[in-house]
Amino acid sequence: MALTGVLRPGHIVIRVLEMEPALNHYVNVLGLIETARDSDGKRVFLKGWDEHDHHSVVLREADEAGMDYFGWKVDSPATLKRLAGEISASGLCQDLEWVAAGDHPETGERFRFRIPTGHLMELYAQKTRVGNNCGTDGPDINPDPWPDGLKGIAPSRFDHALLYGDDLDGTVKLFTEVLGFSIAERVVPTDNPDFLIGAFLTCSNKAHDIAFIRQPVKGKLHHASFELGSWEKVLRAGDILSRTKTKIDIGPTRHGITRGETIYFFDPSGNRNEVFGGGYIYYPDKPTITWYDRALGPAIFYHDRELNEAFLTVFT
Amino acid sequence: MQWFRVTIEETGETFECSKDDDLLSGMRNSLCRKIPIGCCNGGCGACRISVTSGEYRVRKMNRAVVSESEQASGCVLACRVYPQSDLQLKVLGRKWLLRSAASTQPATGGVVEAEQQQTEAERRN
Numbered sequence: 186m187a188l189t190g191v192l193r194p195g196h197i198v199i200r201v202l203e204m205e206p207a208l209n210h211y212v213n214v215l216g217l218i219e220t221a222r223d224s225d226g227k228r229v230f231l232k233g234w235d236e237h238d239h240h241s242v243v244l245r246e247a248d249e250a251g252m253d254y255f256g257w258k259v260d261s262p263a264t265l266k267r268l269a270g271e272i273s274a275s276g277l278c279q280d281l282e283w284v285a286a287g288d289h290p291e292t293g294e295r296f297r298f299r300i301p302t303g304h305l306m307e308l309y310a311q312k313t314r315v316g317n318n319c320g321t322d323g324p325d326i327n328p329d330p331w332p333d334g335l336k337g338i339a340p341s342r343f344d345h346a347l348l349y350g351d352d353l354d355g356t357v358k359l360f361t362e363v364l365g366f367s368i369a370e371r372v373v374p375t376d377n378p379d380f381l382i383g384a385f386l387t388c389s390n391k392a393h394d395i396a397f398i399r400q401p402v403k404g405k406l407h408h409a410s411f412e413l414g415s416w417e418k419v420l421r422a423g424d425i426l427s428r429t430k431t432k433i434d435i436g437p438t439r440h441g442i443t444r445g446e447t448i449y450f451f452d453p454s455g456n457r458n459e460v461f462g463g464g465y466i467y468y469p470d471k472p473t474i475t476w477y478d479r480a481l482g483p484a485i486f487y488h489d490r491e492l493n494e495a496f497l498t499v500f501t
Numbered sequence: 502m503q504w505f506r507v508t509i510e511e512t513g514e515t516f517e518c519s520k521d522d523d524l525l526s527g528m529r530n531s532l533c534r535k536i537p538i539g540c541c542n543g544g545c546g547a548c549r550i551s552v553t554s555g556e557y558r559v560r561k562m563n564r565a566v567v568s569e570s571e572q573a574s575g576c577v578l579a580c581r582v583y584p585q586s587d588l589q590l591k592v593l594g595r596k597w598l599l600r601s602a603a604s605t606q607p608a609t610g611g612v613v614e615a616e617q618q619q620t621e622a623e624r625r626n
Contacts, residue, residue, distance in 0.1 A: 202543055202561045248564040250544040432541040455544015455563060498595065499545040501563065 188260075190268070190365045191388045194395070195258035195309060196240060196289070197346060197409050199456055200247040200501075204229065206453035207244050214429045215411065215458065216337030217242055220315060221290045230290060233411065234332055235319075235341035238312040239291040242343055242409075250454040250501040252406040254305035255346060255395070256295060257364075257388075258312065265310040268364065269296040277301060277359045286311075300359055302350020303403025337429075338422040340411030344461055347396040349405040349500055356397055357384045369393055369467050370442050370474040372481060382478055385442060392443035392464040400497075407500045408449060410459035419446045422460045426450050434495050439463075441487040442476065456501050505584040509535045510553060510591050518584050523560075524550070525580040537594055541580045546595045548579040555588035566596055 201207035208229060211217050217231035220240050230240035238258070245253060259265050272278050278298040284307070286294045293311030300306055319328035350356065360366040369392050372383035385393040398407065413419055416437075423437045426448065434457060436448035445464040449457055476484040482491040503520045507527060514535055518527025525548050528536050539547025546566030552575045559572070562581045576593065 202563065248561075250563045251565070434540075451540040451542045451544070453542050455540035455542040457540070495539060495547075499539040499547060501540075501544045501565075 188389060190260060190264055191308070192258045192260055193389055194241070194255070194343060194345060195238070195307075195312065196243060196256040197343060198228075198243040198245055198253035198255075199406075199409060199452070200249055200251050200253055200454070201244050201452065201456070202246070202248070202250060202454040204244065204246045207246075210431070210452050211242065211244060212336065214337045214425065214431055216335055216339035217411075232315075233340050233342040234335055235317050236343070237314045237316055239315050240289070240312075243289070250456050252304070252346070252348075252404075252409075252456075252501075254297065254307055255348075256307040256309055259308050259310050262293075262310045265294075265296060265308055268308055271363050272296070272298050272359070275359065275363050277355055277363070280305070291315075300350075301352035301355025302348060302397060303352075303405075304348055304350060304356075305404070338411075338413070338418075338425050338460055340413050340460055342412050344410045344412040345391070345393050345395055346409045347398065347407040349398055349400040349402055349407050351399065351401050351403060353381050353384060353397055353399040357381060357386070360386050360395070364388070366394070367467070367469055368473050369471070370476065372398075372442075372476045372478060372484060375477040375479055378475070382481075383442075383476075387467050390466050390468065392445065392467055402500075405500045406456060408457035408459045410461045413460050413462040415462050416446045419448060419460055419462045423448055434499070435486065435489075435493050438489065439487040441480075441484040442474075454501070455499075457499070505555075506587045507584065508587070508589045509533070510589055511535075518588075520584055522583070523580050524557075524582045524584065524588070524590075525578075527584075528579070536579050536592055539580075539595075543578055543581045546578065549593040549595060550577060550579050550582075551575050551591045551593055552577060552582065553589045553591060556585035557582045557588060558585060559583070 219231055221230040227246050229244045231242040232240050280299040282297050284295040291313035295307040295309040297307045316324045318332040321327045366386040366388045369387045370385040383398040385396040388394050419437050426433055432451045434449035439446050443464045446462040448460050504517050506515055507518050508515045514533050516528050516531035516533045537547040539545035543562040560581045562578045
């Protein structure tokens, strides 16, 4: 296996103010599939149609919007133990703890840690495979390209998140030197190329699996992003968002960073979502792309060539 | 449908809002743009206002941007307020502002500065 260690984003836990409108948004408009909920209804577990593991998005009803934590799937229990030890030894993280198997349904034990930008992250190795319902002669046997019964926008998967926080240097050091990520793209000042304003990090062949922008805050969520296969599907998502009177932040447009096609929009608690198509394939020998701060406009919104006010000021 | 008149104290601008619409939607349906528009869903705090007279009902809003005591004193998010009578309000805006992400200096004290700016803005109000 060439892709080892941290495999991919595994789950994101999003706080919502009211569960019922949140479920309408994430299930009927966005088109995720519910796989479980707590008996008291306080957490609901969802996944994209092409994700095989039990869940990738968890909604938790709370008094504040934002992100509780972000989980990464690693390749094996041995890697989980090794990385837990290396995170501890790095001294970069706080609030280290093991979360028992079963705290998330159908999920093994998780190692949790708070990174320098204030976000809680987790690693885990095991989650029950429930499949993508495409097989015609049993799971993963002679599959159709997509399953029946999809609702709404229907992204294939939870793809990545963009997070805001202050100690970007510490977080990037952790992800690159301890967790094995690469910097696919970065934003720096023209006159100070060693000072990171933004870092777009990958653990895979994707242009980014997580991104951070330096802001004087701790632990904030800018957006959670969901994958669509094409620009045409992004345009169709725009139609669905308008038809359902979902508040669009910006788009459909293109990002300079990652080249992805995008719409930013808001869930009923003000958490920003994105649907994302395109982008390029990343290999570890690909050079890091650099954007200067004076080109931040086209880096973020390639067509408008300037940031909208909400990009920097609206987050949860 | 029942409609109410919403007046922004600072400028005297008014717009109509139905009792089934939140104040921010009512403003967005008018030509008025005095209240800042953010997520429109009770999360980001951009549309923070102080209702100075009139009756209204509210939906749940992010406690990180409006505390219980603030809400009790009439500080609310326009996107979560539904008028039950004519209303008067003052525009407060978000509790904190961030310096540009493109700042070339390491971020230290940006939030504190913004809080001071906000305090000054409230004093002017």
